[in-house]
Structures are given as structure tokens and as C-alpha cells.
């Protein structure tokens with residue numbers, strides 16, 4: 001392929017070679033050809049690569065890889081998980097609309113729902129993620145335009161029963177948006193269960209190495225894809241090609257990382273449940289999980305994620321002493337990396353809630369959240385034991 005400028009050094013490689021990994025197309029703009037020109041005239045430039053805020057080959061490589069995992073027709077990368085959430089909500093909502101949303105959502109999503117949407121004239125109604133009857137009642141009563149929840153709530157690790165909530169939402173003409181970050185597309189595929197829009201913070205398990213902030217929106221159907229893509233373009237929350245390359249690379253090992261992390265998490269949950277000083281263990285793969293009987297087999301049927309929540313005896317004060325003594329796990333917010341991260345909701349993800357509000361949201365004193373990495377269950381269990389012993393001894 002030649003073009004008027006193709007004799008510029010470096011310009012000919014992409015047309016002549018077939019690299020095994022996607023090149024990082026660090027180019028803001030692309031030479032206009034007839035196809036791009038036609039697309040700009042016809043759709044506003046949604047389908048051709050001509051300017052990187054609209055589309056970039058490296059960014060699209062990451063989007064396609066994740067869409068494949070979510071069994072989606074289309075994926076769109078965004079600058080962060082929050083950009084994916086905000087762009088999707090703003091696409092589907094108008095002034096005067098109502099959102100029925102889970103009470104248990106990520107903190108900044110909660111801010112968006114409670115502070116920003118009401119300012120724009122959107123009413124927000126909240127229900128507990130796991131209370132399917134409450135979803136049905138609220139959706140019937142409020143006739144929302146959007147229903148919003150997370151597959152797996154943080155830190156309670158309760159499941160949202162997606163199929164009946166999707167059915168009720170669709171019966172009133174609402175779109176169901178699901179944040180699948182905690183469950184991951186390896187363990188749950190919300191689009192197949194009836195969701196219309198699936199979001200992931202690719203910062204977490206998809207990127208997988210705690211080295212990139214990114215988000216992704218997955219949908220089926222061209223009209224919805226184009227609607228959201230247009231907002232991504234006008235709101236400007238596009239992903240940078242370097243970051244997209246890191247996400248793409250992370251996704252290549254996602255299945256094996258997750259398989260091992262889920263296996264390790266299940267083993268750790270089973271061991272820690274008998275540990276002195278541990279009041280309870282919450283893991284969706286255990287028979288004593290409150291959703292084990294009805295919801296887990298539908299929503300997360302095979303593997304049950306890499307998140308484990310321990311409820312330590314002695315409340316938040318003792319949990320803080322324990323977490324500070326961990327040597328293998330690192331006390332840090334976020335999740336989904338190859339390293340085990342530990343955090344306490346009371347001083348990180350849910351610090352801005354009163355103890356009473358936390359209790360009301362089923363966040364118990366002494367809850368310690370673990371994002372299980374690849375160190376192996378023996379090392380992680382030994383680490384937890386030595387930290388518990390150090391505090392009690």
C-alpha cells in the first residue's frame with residue numbers, strides 16, 4: 001500500500017508487516033482516505049480510524065480482546081472504570097428519568113448516583129443488591145429508564161440475581177447496566193444473563209498488574225454501541241494507546257491468572273473459616289454463602305472469583321492491627337493484580353460512611369477484604385496466621 005507520504009521513514013511498517021502483538025499506535029491522527037472520508041460524512045466518523053479520540057487500533061485491540069471475554073459484540077475502552085460508568089449512565093439518562101440502583105456500589109459510583117445525577121434532574125432509588133423482591137417492587141413502582149448494579153458487591157460479596165432483575169427492567173423498558181469488575185468475565189457474563197451494558201474497571205483483573213488505569217464498556221447491537229461511543233467521543237474519556245497496550249497484554253494472561261487466583265481464593269476461604277480469631281469468611285464458592293443455593297449457580301456457576309472477605313473478631317480496631325502486620329499481602333486499596341492486596345472497608349473504600357451507615361449497608365466491623373494474587377494459598381494463609389498470632393500473642 002502506498003500513500004503520498006509513505007516515503008517518510010517509519011511510515012511503511014504497519015502496512016507491510018504482521019506483528020504478533022498489536023503495535024502501540026502512538027498517533028493522534030491518521031491519514032484520511034476515501035473510506036474514512038465516507039464514514040465521516042455518513043456516521044460522523046464512528047467506524048474508521050482517523051482521529052484517536054474516536055478510534056485507535058491499539059485501543060480497539062484491547063476492546064476487542066475484552067469483548068471476546070464478555071461474549072459481547074462490541075467493546076469500547078475508556079480512560080478509567082469511572083469513565084465507563086459515567087459515560088454509560090449519561091448516554092442512557094435524560095432529565096426527569098429515574099435510576100433504580102443497588103445500595104452497595106463502588107464509592108465513586110455512589111457519589112455519581114447521589115451527588116451528580118440528582119443535580120441533572122435524575123431521581124435515584126436504592127435497593128439492597130441481593131434483595132430481588134425489592135428490585136422488582138422498586139422497578140414496578142418507579143418505572144426507571146436505567147437499572148444499575150454490580151455482579152458482586154463490595155465487601156459483602158453478595159450476588160445480584162441478574163436474570164430476574166433484567167426481566168423486570170425490560171418489562172418497563174429500562175436498560176440494565178452491570179459493573180462486572182469484582183466477578184470478572186471469567187466467572188460471570190452479565191450480557192448472557194440479560195444485562196444491556198456491562199462495565200469493567202480494566203484497572204483491576206483485566207489489566208491484572210496494578211500498572212494501568214482503564215475502563216471498558218461492552219454491549220450487543222450497533223445502535224447502543226454507537227450511542228455510547230458518541231458520548232465517549234464528546235465527553236472525551238478515551239484511553240491512551242500506551243495504556244491500552246498494557247490492558248491488551250494483561251488480557252492475554254487473564255484466563256490463567258484468574259483460574260489460579262480463583263482456585264487459591266477458594267482454598268484460602270476454606271482454611272480461614274476454622275481459624276481462631278476469624279468470626280466468618282465470605283466467599284461465593286462456599287456452601288455457607290447466603291446466595292449459594294439460588295443465585296450463585298445462575299450468575300457465577302463455575303468459578304467464584306478471587307475476592308475473599310474475612311470478618312475478624314474484635315472489630316475494626318483489631319482488623320487494623322492484623323492488616324498492619326501482613327508481610328506477603330500489601331495493605332492497599334484496589335484489587336485484581338498478581339499480588340495479594342488487603343484492605344479494610346472502614347478506612348478505605350467506605351471511610352466516608354458512619355459506623356451506623358456501614359452496618360446498615362451490611363459492612364460489618366472487622367471486615368477485611370482480600371484480593372487474592374498469585375503467591376499461592378500456602379504463603380497467603382501463613383501470612384494471615386502470623387499476623388493474627390502477632391496481634392493475639
Ligand SMILES: Cc1ncc(COP(=O)(O)O)c(C=O)c1O
Pocket residue numbers: 080081082083106150154179181182201202203213214215334
Ligand atoms: C467495582 C468497581 N467499579 C468501578 C471502579 C472504578 O474503576 P477505576 O478506578 O478504573 O475508575 C472500581 C474501582 O475500584 C471498582 O472497584
